[in-house]
Amino acid sequence: MPRRALAGTRLRDRRLQAGVKQADLAAKVGISASYLNLIEHNKRNIGGRLLNDLADALGVEQSLLSDGVQASLLSALQDIAADSEVADLERDQIDEFASRFPGWVAQLALQHRRIAALEQTVGGLNDRLTHDPFLSEKMHEVLAAVSAIRSTSSILVADPDINADWRHRFHSNIDTESRRLAATSEAMAAHFDRLGQRERDFIAPPEELALFLEQNQYHFVEIENGGPDMIDGLVKAAPSLRSAAAKDLAREHLQSYARDCARLPIAPFRDAAIACNFDPAALAQQFQTDLPRVFRRLAHIPSSPDIPPIGLVSCDGAGAFRFRKQPPGFALPLFGAGCALWPLYAALNTPSFAVARRLRVSEGGVFQGYAIATSENPTQIGVTPVLTSWMLLVGVDQAMEQDEADGSVLPVGSSCRVCTRKACEARREPSILQPVA
Amino acid sequence: MGRSVLLIEDEPNIIEAISFLLERDGWTVRIHSDGPGAVEAVTRTAPDVVILDVMLPGRSGFDILRDLRVSDQTKDLPVLMLTARGQTKDRELARSYGVSKFMTKPFSNDEMVRTVRALADGCEPVLSDDDAQGTEPS
Numbered sequence: 085m086p087r088r089a090l091a092g093t094r095l096r097d098r099r100l101q102a103g104v105k106q107a108d109l110a111a112k113v114g115i116s117a118s119y120l121n122l123i124e125h126n127k128r129n130i131g132g133r134l135l136n137d138l139a140d141a142l143g144v145e146q147s148l149l150s151d152g153v154q155a156s157l158l159s160a161l162q163d164i165a166a167d168s169e170v171a172d173l174e175r176d177q178i179d180e181f182a183s184r185f186p187g188w189v190a191q192l193a194l195q196h197r198r199i200a201a202l203e204q205t206v207g208g209l210n211d212r213l214t215h216d217p218f219l220s221e222k223m224h225e226v227l228a229a230v231s232a233i234r235s236t237s238s239i240l241v242a243d244p245d246i247n248a249d250w251r252h253r254f255h256s257n258i259d260t261e262s263r264r265l266a267a268t269s270e271a272m273a274a275h276f277d278r279l280g281q282r283e284r285d286f287i288a289p290p291e292e293l294a295l296f297l298e299q300n301q302y303h304f305v306e307i308e309n310g311g312p313d314m315i316d317g318l319v320k321a322a323p324s325l326r327s328a329a330a331k332d333l334a335r336e337h338l339q340s341y342a343r344d345c346a347r348l349p350i351a352p353f354r355d356a357a358i359a360c361n362f363d364p365a366a367l368a369q370q371f372q373t374d375l376p377r378v379f380r381r382l383a384h385i386p387s388s389p390d391i392p393p394i395g396l397v398s399c400d401g402a403g404a405f406r407f408r409k410q411p412p413g414f415a416l417p418l419f420g421a422g423c424a425l426w427p428l429y430a431a432l433n434t435p436s437f438a439v440a441r442r443l444r445v446s447e448g449g450v451f452q453g454y455a456i457a458t459s460e461n462p463t464q465i466g467v468t469p470v471l472t473s474w475m476l477l478v479g480v481d482q483a484m485e486q487d488e489a490d491g492s493v494l495p496v497g498s499s500c501r502v503c504t505r506k507a508c509e510a511r512r513e514p515s516i517l518q519p520v521a
Numbered sequence: 522m523g524r525s526v527l528l529i530e531d532e533p534n535i536i537e538a539i540s541f542l543l544e545r546d547g548w549t550v551r552i553h554s555d556g557p558g559a560v561e562a563v564t565r566t567a568p569d570v571v572i573l574d575v576m577l578p579g580r581s582g583f584d585i586l587r588d589l590r591v592s593d594q595t596k597d598l599p600v601l602m603l604t605a606r607g608q609t610k611d612r613e614l615a616r617s618y619g620v621s622k623f624m625t626k627p628f629s630n631d632e633m634v635r636t637v638r639a640l641a642d643g644c645e646p647v648l649s650d651d652d653a654q655g656t657e658p659s
Binding site: 223224227228230231232233234235236238239242250253254257260261 | 532534535537538539541542576605626627628629630633
């Protein structure tokens with residue numbers, strides 16, 4: 085069933101649900117019953133005023149009959165189908181399913197999104213457990229204390245006639261180690277508690293900065309309006325910036341932000357971005373500036389209905405993240421490396437050469453990715469360039485998206501650990517989420 | 522004078538327990554508690570067996586083991602690695618550097634003593650089922 089025909093089926097379902105006769109509804113909107121019959125059986129298209137009149141007559145929102153809402157449901161179902169491992173899933177009947185059971189489809193889509201969000205959370209926690217130096221150190225302390233207690237208590241049990249001096253020393257040692265174990269356990273519990281509250285006592289300064297930027301949604305209206313003089317006040321007033329190192333990092337970041345503001349004022353830049361459909365190359369040419377600055381500025385634009393999801397990630401030459409703004413639908417790992425297929429890494433191979441690829445992430449979203457790597461130090465003979473790679477991600481309306489079978493869309497993931505894509509040549513470790521063939 | 526062990530370990534209460542157990546078994550136990558001077562301590566004391574922790578202040582036990590294996594004087598010296606880190610990659614790394622035995626903390630006292638004896642005698646330690654839990658073959 086072609087997608088454009090779905091409005092007729094939905095109209096018929098709504099009319100029957102309302103208990104309205106076909107002839108009565110036709111008369112109410114001024115068309116013949118036979119014409120309404122053709123519409124309901126998807127043999128005539130509807131739109132515009134007639135669609136509006138029919139929706140009014142049935143007392144429903146026009147969007148419930150139009151393809152607008154349906155497109156999002158269809159897109160959600162297609163995402164679910166893409167991720168499904170069920171061999172005999174009726175993929176050719178997605179349109180029919182969405183048309184007949186929009187409520188169930190909405191519920192499925194909601195659950196699918198929840199699962200994706202949970203997978204993302206699991207990925208973040210897993211990254212944390214794997215790379216957290218505090219937990220690693222405390223686990224080592226726990227094992228050392230347990231070892232001392234086990235060996236010492238075994239001596240006391242195995243040798244009840246041990247002399248009094250040794251007995252006293254070993255009792256004292258067990259006491260010392262048990263206190264140490266208790267203190268370490270409490271510290272670990274407190275650490276987990278703080279992680280849950282996203283407090284930052286034990287985290288690295290870059291994470292404090294990341295939290296600060298996230299809390300401000302990557303946009304600082306004070307700097308947009310007041311320039312670099314506002315930076316100190318912002319940093320001092322930020323509760324998430326606890327350590328001196330994090331405050332220094334924030335100042336450095338905001339100074340760069342202020343320079344970008346001065347070079348590309350937000351209002352004309354935003355208008356130009358919308359006008360060129362967020363094409364960074366066009367913006368760089370229009371404003372006579374470099375791509376990384378355009379990338380950053382696009383990521384500074386506050387979200388609104390006319391702005392697509394925009395993300396930005398940068399890394400150094402070792403692949404370590406320097407900056408990450410996660411767009412909805414594209415999970416960026418907190419720690420470690422991302423997907424080796426990202427243009428972010430490809431750009432490192434060809435400094436100053438911009439890369440553009442359409443990306444479909446394993447969560448289902450489609451993004452236009454742009455990447456470029458630039459050198460932070462002046463080019464000199466015999467001096468290794470210090471590279472920073474930038475990748476801009478601009479959300480693409482999936483209803484407009486073409487199929488990826490022609491190779492125009494590159495399937496990518498977040499990081500291997502939380503990516504469920506199968507048969508990926510770039511996979512470096514198995515997924516923890518489900519078996520990968 | 523009996524046979525000697527050099528215990529390279531920085532946890533004082535583990536040092537005390539191991540020293541007690543080995544001295545009661547007739548060993549002379551010498552202690553070295555950090556990484557940087559460990560190789561020199563082995564050369565100077567010429568023990569029959571070295572018990573080597575991995576996580577030491579200043580230098581990793583893996584680096585110490587690697588240095589021991591390139592010296593003619595210590596390349597065949599029995600080394601028992603004793604560590605809280607029991608991950609597969611650590612055991613493989615220790616094996617690639619030529620460890621004689623690898624034991625994870627917490628360990629069984631009897632297992633540890635029997636392993637030290639066996640290493641000094643140049644034979645495989647005989648372990649009970651209860652003991653075998655913490656020992657990894659080299």
